[in-house]
Amino acid sequence: MSSVLTAPRTSAFWRAGWLHPLNDRHALEEMLAGIDPLLSLGTVKARLVARQAETASCCSLRFKPNRWWRGFVAGQHLRLSVEIKGVRCERAYSLSTAPQADGCIEITVQRQAGGKVSSYLHDELPLGAVVELSQASGDFTPPTTLPAAGLLLIAAGSGITPMRGLLQTLHARGVAAPGSICLIQVCRSQQDCIYGQELDTLAAQWPALRLIRWYSAQQSRPEAAQLLALAPDHAQRLSYLCGPAGFMRNVESYWQSLPDAAPLHLERFGAAPLELAPDAPAVQVQLQRSGAGFASRRGAALLTEAERAGLAPAYGCRIGICRSCQCRKRSGTVQDLVTGTVSSEPNEWIRLCVSSAQSDLELDL
Amino acid sequence: MSTHTLSRKQIAELQKDLDVIRDEVMSSLGARDAAHIRSMVKIARGSAIAGRGLLAFGFDPISFVLGVAALAHAKILENMEIGHNVLHGQYDWMNDPKLNSQDYDWDNVCDSGMWKHFHNYEHHTYTNILGKDRDYGYTILRLSPEQKWHPLYLLNPIANAVLALAFEWGVGGHDVQAERYFKGEMSFAQMQQRAKPFRRKIRKQLIKDYVLFPLLSFWNAPRVLLGNFLANLIRNLWAYTIIFCGHFPEGTKVFREEDCQNETRGDWYVRQMIGSANIKGSRWFHIMSGHLSHQIEHHLFPDMPAARYAEIAPKVEAVCRKYGLPYNNASIWRQYGTVLGKVLRHALPSSPAALKPATSGA
Numbered sequence A: 001m002s003s004v005l006t007a008p009r010t011s012a013f014w015r016a017g018w019l020h021p022l023n024d025r026h027a028l029e030e031m032l033a034g035i036d037p038l039l040s041l042g043t044v045k046a047r048l049v050a051r052q053a054e055t056a057s058c059c060s061l062r063f064k065p066n067r068w069w070r071g072f073v074a075g076q077h078l079r080l081s082v083e084i085k086g087v088r089c090e091r092a093y094s095l096s097t098a099p100q101a102d103g104c105i106e107i108t109v110q111r112q113a114g115g116k117v118s119s120y121l122h123d124e125l126p127l128g129a130v131v132e133l134s135q136a137s138g139d140f141t142p143p144t145t146l147p148a149a150g151l152l153l154i155a156a157g158s159g160i161t162p163m164r165g166l167l168q169t170l171h172a173r174g175v176a177a178p179g180s181i182c183l184i185q186v187c188r189s190q191q192d193c194i195y196g197q198e199l200d201t202l203a204a205q206w207p208a209l210r211l212i213r214w215y216s217a218q219q220s221r222p223e224a225a226q227l228l229a230l231a232p233d234h235a236q237r238l239s240y241l242c243g244p245a246g247f248m249r250n251v252e253s254y255w256q257s258l259p260d261a262a263p264l265h266l267e268r269f270g271a272a273p274l275e276l277a278p279d280a281p282a283v284q285v286q287l288q289r290s291g292a293g294f295a296s297r298r299g300a301a302l303l304t305e306a307e308r309a310g311l312a313p314a315y316g317c318r319i320g321i322c323r324s325c326q327c328r329k330r331s332g333t334v335q336d337l338v339t340g341t342v343s344s345e346p347n348e349w350i351r352l353c354v355s356s357a358q359s360d361l362e363l364d365l
Numbered sequence B: 001m002s003t004h005t006l007s008r009k010q011i012a013e014l015q016k017d018l019d020v021i022r023d024e025v026m027s028s029l030g031a032r033d034a035a036h037i038r039s040m041v042k043i044a045r046g047s048a049i050a051g052r053g054l055l056a057f058g059f060d061p062i063s064f065v066l067g068v069a070a071l072a073h074a075k076i077l078e079n080m081e082i083g084h085n086v087l088h089g090q091y092d093w094m095n096d097p098k099l100n101s102q103d104y105d106w107d108n109v110c111d112s113g114m115w116k117h118f119h120n121y122e123h124h125t126y127t128n129i130l131g132k133d134r135d136y137g138y139t140i141l142r143l144s145p146e147q148k149w150h151p152l153y154l155l156n157p158i159a160n161a162v163l164a165l166a167f168e169w170g171v172g173g174h175d176v177q178a179e180r181y182f183k184g185e186m187s188f189a190q191m192q193q194r195a196k197p198f199r200r201k202i203r204k205q206l207i208k209d210y211v212l213f214p215l216l217s218f219w220n221a222p223r224v225l226l227g228n229f230l231a232n233l234i235r236n237l238w239a240y241t242i243i244f245c246g247h248f249p250e251g252t253k254v255f256r257e258e259d260c261q262n263e264t265r266g267d268w269y270v271r272q273m274i275g276s277a278n279i280k281g282s283r284w285f286h287i288m289s290g291h292l293s294h295q296i297e298h299h300l301f302p303d304m305p306a307a308r309y310a311e312i313a314p315k316v317e318a319v320c321r322k323y324g325l326p327y328n329n330a331s332i333w334r335q336y337g338t339v340l341g342k343v344l345r346h347a348l349p350s351s352p353a354a355l356k357p358a359t360s361g362a
C-alpha cells in the first residue's frame, strides 16, 4: 500500500516492471530529497517558515509547500506527516486560513495531553524543517451563495481553526448583510480563546459577523439547547459545527431533534480513541475493504475472534512472528498480547494474532 | 522435548528472562535504528550505481573487477541486511512505506510473498522440525541421520554445490513445493499455479540484469551481462554460506514433530536457541551477513531490528549458560567446515546414535 500521503502516479512508466530499478519511485524520491528536501516526484512537501503562539497551549504553524500542492478551499483539512524518534506519524489538521496570496498554508495545533505529534510540532520541529503533506480534502467549505437566513458557525476549543478560514473567505467575498454570519465560540476562558483578539477586531469592523462567546470555566459546560438559544434563529441558518467529539455529539443530537432544521455540516477528526469500559463485553471491529464486521471480546486475539465470527483472515504462525496476519489499523486502540503495549496510533500495522481490541476498531481488511 | 533436560519451571523462567531482553530493546527503538537502516539503503544504492556504472562505461579489466565487486556488494547488502530484515517486519514500527514488510520487494529472484510464507512463517515457526521445516536441507540435502537415507542422497555433494551456485534459484523455487508434485500430492496444474509469482519475479530479474542494463550500455553489453551474472553468483555463494552456517553446523539440534506439540513460547525459545548457530566476525562481517551471523538472536526475535543482535548477544549467551544450553558460536571456517562434513557423511547411510532420539548428527 502506498502511503496516504503520496499521490500514487499510475502512469505506465512507473508501473513498467521491465524498467525496474530505473523507475524505482521511492529511490528516486530519496535521491531528490538528498539534493533538496523539497524536491519530489509528486509528494507534497512543505517547509516550516513560521510558528506563532495563539494561546498558552496552542500555536499556529506556517508552511511553504512545494510545487505539488494543488491548493485548497477554506475549511478543508490535510494530513501532515512527521518523523518522531524514527516513527512516521500522521495527523489531520484543518487549514486555519483562507488561501493566501504567497501560497503559504497555515495550521493551528492545540497541544494534547500526552500528544506525541502536537508536542513535537510545538517544541521540536525546527524552523526550516520539511514535512510531508497530503493534498487538501473535505467539504466543510463555505456555500457558493449565502442563504437568506445566513450562517451559523459553532466551534468549541480548537474547533475554531477551520472557522477562521471560512470567515476570511466570506469577508473577502464582501458579505455585508448585518448579522448574516453568527459565530458561537466556546472556550475554557478568555486566555484559552484561540484567535480571540483577531476575531474581536474582525467583528468590530465587519457588521456581517455576530460573535458570541461562551466561557465554560465561568459558565459551566454548555448544553446544546442552552448554547444555541444565544442565536435564536439557529434552526433556519445553514450551520457548521466543529469541536471535541462529546460536544459535537451533543449539538448534533439536539439538531436532529429540531423540526425542519437547516443542514448542519460537521468536521471531525479521528476522534480520541475510547477505552473500552471495564464492563463492556465486546467491541465492534469494522473491516473497511470487505465491508464485514465482527464483535470482539476484550483480551481475546483479533484473529481468533474474526474466525469465531466466520471470517477467514490470512494467517501463518499464529504466535506473532511471521506477520502473515498483519494489516493496517485505521483507528481505535489495541493491546499487544505479548508485550502488553497499548496503542492508539492511527494507520499503524498490527498483527491480528497477537492484538486484542481495547476500543471499537476500523481495519483495512 | 528430549533434546534438553529443563523442567517446566525452568522453561517458564527462561521465557521470562528472554522476554526481558526483548522488551528492553523493543521499547528503545528509535531514531538510531531508523538511521541505520536508511544508511544501509543509501550504501547499497550507491554501490549498485557505482557497480553498474563501472560495468557499463569501463573498458579495462580493473573497472570490470571493481564493477562486479561493487554490484555484488550492493546485492548482498540489499538482500541480507535490508531485504531479509525488512521482510521480517523489523522496521514496520517506523511506519515508513519504503521499509515495510508488506510492500518491500528485493533484488532477488525469490518472490517476496513466497519468501515470507516459507521463511517467516514455515521456517521460523517450525525451525529444524524434520518434515515440517522445509528449509532443513531444502528438501534435497540429507544433513542429519534422522532423515531417512535414499540412494539419491549419494548426490548430496553435487546437490550441495549446485544449490550454492544457484542459491537464489533454489530459494526462489522453494515455495513451489515441486517435491509434492513428484510425490503425487499435487497436480501439475496446481504446481503451475503455485509457480506463478515465481515466474513473474524471474521475468523481472532476468530483464533487469540480462536485458535492460546490457542494452543500455550498447557496445559494452556482453561485459555488463557477464558482470551482472558474476555479481549474482557471488551473492549466491555468500548468502548460501551464511545461511547454511545458521542451522546446519555440528551441534545444532533437530526435532521431531511429536516433540513440539503444545509448545509454550519458552519451549519455542529453547528450540530456536539450540537449533541455530552463530558465526564470529567483525561489525562489517555481521552487516554483510544481514546479522544472520547472529542466527540464535535472530531466531529468538525475528522481528527485532537485526543491528541490535550484537548488543543482546552476551545476554542471550548468559541465559544459555544459566540453563546449561549450548550457545553455538564459532568462526565461519569451523561452522562451514562441519556443514560440509555433514553433507559428505550423510550422503552415505548413517543412523542416529542409539537411544538418543532427535539430537544432532554427532
Ligand code: FES
Pocket (backbone or CB within 6 Å): A314, A315, A316, A317, A318, A319, A320, A321, A322, A323, A324, A325, A326, A351, A352, A353, A354
Ligand atoms: S499469524 Fe504469524 S504473525 Fe500473526
